[in-house]
Amino acid sequence: MKIRYNEDRAMVQKIREGILKKGGYCPCRLAKTEDNLCMCREFREQIADPEFEGYCHCRLYYKEK
Numbered sequence: 001m002k003i004r005y006n007e008d009r010a011m012v013q014k015i016r017e018g019i020l021k022k023g024g025y026c027p028c029r030l031a032k033t034e035d036n037l038c039m040c041r042e043f044r045e046q047i048a049d050p051e052f053e054g055y056c057h058c059r060l061y062y063k064e065k
Helices: 009-021 041-048
Strands: 002-005 061-064
Touching: 041 061
Parallel strands: none
Antiparallel strands: 002 061
């Protein structure tokens, strides 16, 4: 298993700027809850699933099998 950034560097930069503006929270989520702190709960659960391969919700990270 490997976690990497999206290969689109411009997208990564915009998402990271959004995370900074929201104080560490996912820029794609409205609620500022602990579950939405980057790396969000949804993606952490996907990482734990050995069958999952793909992007997190905001497409910043990609999990490879």
